[in-house]
Amino acid sequence: MDDRQRLEQMVTELNQLQQQGETITQQIEQLNMSLNDLQSAEGAVKGIEGAVGKETLIPIGAGCFVTAELKSEDIIVGVGSEVAIKRSREETVETLKNDKEEVQKLISSLTEQLQKINDYIAQKRPEAEKLMQQQQMQQQVPPM
Numbered sequence: 835m836d837d838r839q840r841l842e843q844m845v846t847e848l849n850q851l852q853q854q855g856e857t858i859t860q861q862i863e864q865l866n867m868s869l870n871d872l873q874s875a876e877g878a879v880k881g882i883e884g885a886v887g888k889e890t891l892i893p894i895g896a897g898c899f900v901t902a903e904l905k906s907e908d909i910i911v912g913v914g915s916e917v918a919i920k921r922s923r924e925e926t927v928e929t930l931k932n933d934k935e936e937v938q939k940l941i942s943s944l945t946e947q948l949q950k951i952n953d954y955i956a957q958k959r960p961e962a963e964k965l966m967q968q969q970q971m972q973q974q975v976p977p978m
Contacts, residue, residue: 841965
Protein backbone atom coordinates (compact mmCIF):
# COMPACT_ATOMS: atom_id res chain seq x y z
CA MET A 835 0.00 0.00 0.00
CA ASP A 836 1.47 3.35 -0.99
CA ASP A 837 1.55 6.42 1.27
CA ARG A 838 -1.44 8.05 -0.40
CA GLN A 839 -3.66 5.02 0.17
CA ARG A 840 -2.41 4.71 3.74
CA LEU A 841 -3.19 8.38 4.33
CA GLU A 842 -6.70 8.02 2.91
CA GLN A 843 -7.29 4.96 5.07
CA MET A 844 -6.03 6.74 8.20
CA VAL A 845 -8.14 9.84 7.53
CA THR A 846 -11.24 7.67 7.04
CA GLU A 847 -10.51 5.74 10.23
CA LEU A 848 -9.87 8.91 12.27
CA ASN A 849 -13.06 10.53 10.96
CA GLN A 850 -15.09 7.44 11.88
CA LEU A 851 -13.56 7.38 15.35
CA GLN A 852 -14.25 11.10 15.75
CA GLN A 853 -17.92 10.51 14.87
CA GLN A 854 -18.09 7.56 17.25
CA GLY A 855 -16.62 9.75 20.00
CA GLU A 856 -19.23 12.43 19.36
CA THR A 857 -22.01 9.83 19.57
CA ILE A 858 -20.63 8.53 22.86
CA THR A 859 -20.40 12.09 24.19
CA GLN A 860 -24.09 12.62 23.37
CA GLN A 861 -24.97 9.36 25.10
CA ILE A 862 -23.04 10.43 28.20
CA GLU A 863 -24.88 13.77 28.23
CA GLN A 864 -28.25 11.98 28.02
CA LEU A 865 -27.25 9.60 30.81
CA ASN A 866 -26.16 12.53 32.97
CA MET A 867 -29.60 14.10 32.50
CA SER A 868 -31.19 10.78 33.51
CA LEU A 869 -28.91 10.59 36.53
CA ASN A 870 -29.92 14.11 37.60
CA ASP A 871 -33.58 13.14 37.19
CA LEU A 872 -33.07 10.02 39.32
CA GLN A 873 -31.25 12.00 42.02
CA SER A 874 -34.02 14.60 42.07
CA ALA A 875 -36.70 11.90 42.33
CA GLU A 876 -34.78 10.12 45.08
CA GLY A 877 -34.50 13.33 47.07
CA ALA A 878 -38.22 14.03 46.67
CA VAL A 879 -39.20 10.50 47.69
CA LYS A 880 -36.94 10.61 50.74
CA GLY A 881 -38.41 14.02 51.59
CA ILE A 882 -41.94 12.69 52.05
CA GLU A 883 -40.96 10.46 54.97
CA GLY A 884 -43.24 11.27 57.86
CA ALA A 885 -45.21 13.83 55.83
CA VAL A 886 -48.52 11.92 55.70
CA GLY A 887 -51.36 14.26 56.64
CA LYS A 888 -49.30 17.40 56.02
CA GLU A 889 -49.75 19.92 53.24
CA THR A 890 -47.09 20.04 50.57
CA LEU A 891 -46.47 21.76 47.24
CA ILE A 892 -46.64 19.52 44.19
CA PRO A 893 -44.86 20.78 41.05
CA ILE A 894 -47.05 20.67 37.94
CA GLY A 895 -44.49 22.15 35.53
CA ALA A 896 -43.28 25.54 34.31
CA GLY A 897 -42.55 26.64 37.88
CA CYS A 898 -46.18 26.13 38.97
CA PHE A 899 -47.28 24.21 42.07
CA VAL A 900 -50.51 23.03 43.68
CA THR A 901 -51.04 22.57 47.39
CA ALA A 902 -51.99 19.03 48.39
CA GLU A 903 -52.25 16.93 51.51
CA LEU A 904 -50.18 13.76 51.43
CA LYS A 905 -52.45 10.77 52.19
CA SER A 906 -49.79 8.02 52.09
CA GLU A 907 -46.12 7.43 51.48
CA ASP A 908 -46.87 5.09 48.58
CA ILE A 909 -45.45 6.14 45.23
CA ILE A 910 -46.83 5.42 41.76
CA VAL A 911 -43.80 4.33 39.74
CA GLY A 912 -43.66 4.08 35.94
CA VAL A 913 -42.24 0.72 34.86
CA GLY A 914 -42.35 1.25 31.08
CA SER A 915 -44.86 1.02 28.24
CA GLU A 916 -47.12 3.49 30.04
CA VAL A 917 -47.55 1.03 32.93
CA ALA A 918 -47.27 2.23 36.54
CA ILE A 919 -47.39 0.35 39.83
CA LYS A 920 -47.79 1.37 43.45
CA ARG A 921 -44.72 0.92 45.63
CA SER A 922 -43.83 1.85 49.15
CA ARG A 923 -41.54 4.79 49.75
CA GLU A 924 -38.77 2.41 50.85
CA GLU A 925 -39.12 0.23 47.73
CA THR A 926 -39.07 3.32 45.54
CA VAL A 927 -35.93 4.68 47.19
CA GLU A 928 -34.24 1.30 46.69
CA THR A 929 -35.33 1.15 43.04
CA LEU A 930 -34.07 4.68 42.38
CA LYS A 931 -30.79 3.87 44.11
CA ASN A 932 -30.31 0.78 41.91
CA ASP A 933 -31.23 2.72 38.77
CA LYS A 934 -28.71 5.43 39.70
CA GLU A 935 -25.98 2.82 40.14
CA GLU A 936 -26.75 1.31 36.72
CA VAL A 937 -26.66 4.72 35.04
CA GLN A 938 -23.38 5.57 36.79
CA LYS A 939 -21.87 2.28 35.57
CA LEU A 940 -22.96 3.07 32.02
CA ILE A 941 -21.49 6.57 32.26
CA SER A 942 -18.20 5.14 33.53
CA SER A 943 -18.08 2.53 30.78
CA LEU A 944 -18.83 5.06 28.03
CA THR A 945 -16.33 7.53 29.48
CA GLU A 946 -13.70 4.79 29.39
CA GLN A 947 -14.53 4.00 25.75
CA LEU A 948 -14.39 7.69 24.87
CA GLN A 949 -10.99 8.02 26.51
CA LYS A 950 -9.63 5.05 24.55
CA ILE A 951 -10.92 6.56 21.30
CA ASN A 952 -9.42 9.96 22.12
CA ASP A 953 -6.09 8.36 23.07
CA TYR A 954 -6.00 6.39 19.80
CA ILE A 955 -6.82 9.49 17.76
CA ALA A 956 -4.12 11.46 19.58
CA GLN A 957 -1.65 8.65 18.86
CA LYS A 958 -2.49 8.36 15.14
CA ARG A 959 -3.00 12.04 14.28
CA PRO A 960 0.75 12.92 14.15
CA GLU A 961 1.37 10.00 11.76
CA ALA A 962 -1.48 11.15 9.52
CA GLU A 963 -0.20 14.74 9.57
CA LYS A 964 3.29 13.51 8.64
CA LEU A 965 1.91 11.52 5.71
CA MET A 966 -0.12 14.53 4.61
CA GLN A 967 2.96 16.74 4.63
CA GLN A 968 4.87 14.15 2.62
CA GLN A 969 2.05 14.01 0.06
CA GLN A 970 2.02 17.80 -0.23
CA MET A 971 5.79 17.88 -0.71
CA GLN A 972 5.63 15.18 -3.41
CA GLN A 973 3.00 17.17 -5.28
CA GLN A 974 5.14 20.33 -5.15
CA VAL A 975 8.32 18.69 -6.48
CA PRO A 976 8.38 19.05 -10.28
CA PRO A 977 9.28 15.89 -12.22
CA MET A 978 12.75 15.82 -13.75
